[in-house]
Amino acid sequence: MNPLDIAIIGVAAVLLAAVFRIVRGPTGADRAVAADLLTFSVVGVLVLVGARLGRMGTFDLVLIATLVTFLSAVSLARGLMVGRR
Amino acid sequence: MSVVTGIAYVLIFSGVVVFAGAGVGVLRFRDAYMRASAVGTAAGLGIALITIGAVLTMPTPENLIKAGIAVVLQLATSAVGTTIIARAAVNSGHDFSGDTDLSDPEHADAQLLAALLDDDEPGARASTDAAAHDPGRGDQNG
Numbered sequence: 001m002n003p004l005d006i007a008i009i010g011v012a013a014v015l016l017a018a019v020f021r022i023v024r025g026p027t028g029a030d031r032a033v034a035a036d037l038l039t040f041s042v043v044g045v046l047v048l049v050g051a052r053l054g055r056m057g058t059f060d061l062v063l064i065a066t067l068v069t070f071l072s073a074v075s076l077a078r079g080l081m082v083g084r085r
Numbered sequence: 086m087s088v089v090t091g092i093a094y095v096l097i098f099s100g101v102v103v104f105a106g107a108g109v110g111v112l113r114f115r116d117a118y119m120r121a122s123a124v125g126t127a128a129g130l131g132i133a134l135i136t137i138g139a140v141l142t143m144p145t146p147e148n149l150i151k152a153g154i155a156v157v158l159q160l161a162t163s164a165v166g167t168t169i170i171a172r173a174a175v176n177s178g179h180d181f182s183g184d185t186d187l188s189d190p191e192h193a194d195a196q197l198l199a200a201l202l203d204d205d206e207p208g209a210r211a212s213t214d215a216a217a218h219d220p221g222r223g224d225q226n227g
Contacts, residue, residue, distance in 0.1 A: 003094050004142075007135070010101040014108035021111045021120075029117035029174035033124055036167055037111055040128040043159075044104060044135050048097070051139035059151035062136060066158045073166025077173035 004052040011048060015041035032076040039069045093141035100134030103127050116182040121171040129163030 018041055021034035043065045050058025110123025133156045140152035181187060 004097070007097050007101045010105060011135070014104055017108040017112050027117060027179050029170070029177075029179040030120060032170050032174070033117055033120045033167070034111055036121075036170060037107055037124045037128055040104075040107075040124070040132055040163070044100075044132055047132075047136050047139045051097075051142045054143060056143065056145070056148065059140065059148050059155065063151050063155045063158070066155050066162065070158075070162035070166050073162075073170055077166075077169040080170065080173040081177050 002052065004048055008045060008048045008052065011041055011044040015045065028080055032080050035076055036069075036073050039072050043069060089141055089144065093138045096134050096138030096141065098138075100131045100136075100138060102131075103134060104131030107131065116185075117174050117179055118171055118181060118185075121167050121174070125164045125167030125171075128167075129160055132163070133159050 015038060018034045018038040022031050022038065025031055043062065046065060047058065047062055050061070104127060107124050107127035110127065111120050114120045114123060136152050136156050136159070140148050
């Protein structure tokens with residue numbers, strides 16, 4: 001087994017932990033924080049799968065995904081405030 | 086396996102361990118603010134380590150530049166994003182865990198000073214006790 005496969009399994013386990021917390025809650029803030037971790041986990045899986053397959057375009061995607069992760073965090077915060085500032 | 090690939094795997098597995106810390110924190114911590122603390126610090130550093138390790142498995146100049154920009158952005162934005170979520174949680178009235186210290190932070194310095202002064206008192210008493218039991222000083226007094 002390639003060492004990168006083990007790393008992918010480790011990050012995927014964190015992804016499942018984030019999904020579990022989103023399902024369980026109990027509050028909206030817990031779900032928002034877990035969704036933040038979920039986006040980080042997706043970026044991590046993206047990096048590791050790209051390295052495993054040896055694709056050169058991976059880091060373009062990672063660069064974009066990093067920016068989208070920040071935008072998603074801001075959106076989650078706005079959603080938590082339910083439109084107020 | 087070359088030396089660079091070995092370093093890459095060490096960095097990737099360090100990142101996975103740090104990242105797993107965020108996962109355990111999200112599962113085990115008691116309120117959203119503790120979970121935000123775990124995610125904000127561990128996930129940013131974990132993803133940065135994983136990205137550096139992954140780029141070392143195929144280190145071309147353009148990959149190094151892209152990954153470097155991605156790591157800088159990740160470290161700069163992950164903590165800020167999580168802090169924004171935690172701030173929104175405070176402002177929207179989400180409860181803190183029962184054992185959280187919610188005393189006024191403006192008076193934290195005064196409280197810390199009072200605690201330090203309290204700590205000094207037992208030390209001072211111990212030194213006077215030591216002087217009382219010092220035989221040399223006892224002879225001078227006698």
